[in-house]
Amino acid sequence: MKKPTQKSMTVRASAGFSDGIVTKTIVQFCRFLRANSFQVGLQETIDALEVARFVTITDREAFQSSLRALLCSSREQYEQFDQLFEQFWGNSTETIHLQREVLSSRIEVPVIGDEHRRALEQASKSQEEGDLTATTGASAEERLRKMDFSEVAASDLPLLEQLCLRLWRQMSKRLTRRYRQYGERGRLDFRRTIRSNLSRGGEPMTLHYKERKRQKINLVVLLDVSGSMDLYSLFLLRFVYALQQYFERVDSFVFSTRLTDISGALRTHQLSNALQMVAQNVESWSGGTRIGKCLAEFNTLHARKLRSRNSLVIIMSDGWDTGEPEALTEQLQTIKRRARKLIWLNPLLGLAEYQPITRGMSAALPFADVFAPAHSLESLLQLEHHLS
């Protein structure tokens, strides 16, 4: 990469301004972007100044496009940029006047040398201390991760949704990678290797490997969509959808007074479509709960899908059950016998004062290998540790 030469260079700049005003304004603009959660640091600022050396400010369109290419790093920022640019550089008569002056005059602006760099570093440091707005992006994320789904304000929903998708995707990446390592090439198969290379005088030109048997995990998710789960079930359903995308085999069901198989609906590729289909298919959305009866339905109709060594069963429910606890116990016993692990996720576990003493919940507890909260993004991400 070419380094900028240290000699000063003629840059068209405003005569009405003092020396280096262009530099100063660009630095301010970078700060302005930073305050609007752009990731514009020292390096980007220096780059912007570098660009101003050969794309003149007076050619507004090229200048704007250049800074946009340089300072944006995502589509969202790309779309936000023009408005911010407009806001900062404005189009007031004053600017136009200045631009005219700029056009008619040439002054020397020093190329950024070490001194400038140091001053800039100083400036951005002191600004970091004083400028709280720059950190809002990160802290909002932190806050939303921990927030109970039932308390999320409507205005935060889009952000949370975005965040969920991103983190779940990352989580699933890690999970699939972990599984893929199992499936990596096995050990060298000497017999086949020597045999197939006999025609080449025994030199091992092509290598053969023993295939290692892959253990495929299959996942069965049972999501409670009864009235008491209303505040959580939509998020949990999205989570199920995310799981569905990454595990090779996921069977998902929703239940309240009846059990509905939604695997097919979730398998279509667009999330919004899938959610819509689920909404159309589920007759008993937001009704009462009869967990025992639903699990019985599962056991008679779908349990053949469970293969004891590699099936994980996840039940997401608050455990409010209007049926008899004995029925629940019996069904859980059956599931437990057939699955490798039974994970019970309960959103109410996020509440500090919550005790699992409802009849349903206390009947279920002895059978759960894992009993964990599911009220926030953070708690759902914890599931990663249990999925093995």
Place this chain on the structure above:
Amino acid sequence: MNHLSDIDNLMRGFEQRKYVADRPLATAIYLLLKLQRPLLIEGHAGVGKTETANVLASFLGTELIRLQCYEGLDVNSAVYEWNYQKQLLSIKIQEHAEASIAEKEKHIFSAKFLLERPLLRAISATNASPVLLIDEIDRADEEFEAFLLELLSDFQITIPEMGTIKATHVPYVVLTSNRTRELSDALRRRCLYHWIDYPSLEKELHIVHKKLPQIGRELANQIVQFIQAVRGKNLSKPPGIAETLDWTSALLSLEKTKLDEMTVEETLGCILKSNEDISKLKAENIPSILSQVES
């Protein structure tokens, strides 16, 4: 040095190569050439992200080196690999030669036995800076992305048996992404950024006429308006410019001069690539979309 004429030049050069680049894109490419920073292009499928690099290479008159990313892409298939078979044969042949072990070793780890993969080829170009296209970087793993980041900052590759190879002609790098995975901030910050949106009606018409000059004005108008309407229908895979062009050539070879319901239904497969989308559009009532399309 006049940047204005340079950017104009770029736009004209691209246009001559039948690629309609708008000013912001031309400016981004100008910066790519000028600052020698990688350019990350994102956008929907089929809006011409990859084509940008092709045309840039042709414009600069240099070689285009393409690395298609996929899940599990590793350094061996992206950078270099030794030709083991050839090495083994060579060892066999040299078995009774007089050379010392060290010499033999040096021989089989020489350039003759090296299989250059795209990244190494891009670094070791000898004549002029090539254009290196790293296509669909979002499909590669995060480890590979980290490796790439390192490569893009010092443009050198170390091969333990041979030493370090440093680029004499730093390649012009274009990365594309379909946003199936979030790229790391570090990589994003390293790159210039450009977002290619679906084109406006005028721009798309311009592209169609440019690419398929034999088309009649009326048909072109109808096609582009129809496509633009379809994009507004919230489908899972809206048609890109690539689909517009496919469809146009299909209609041309069927010798159609006008869009009607039959024609559209018969050729819908050119623009929609999934059964769900096709049935969704049919449910939306094709005649009513057609009636909005003026010729």
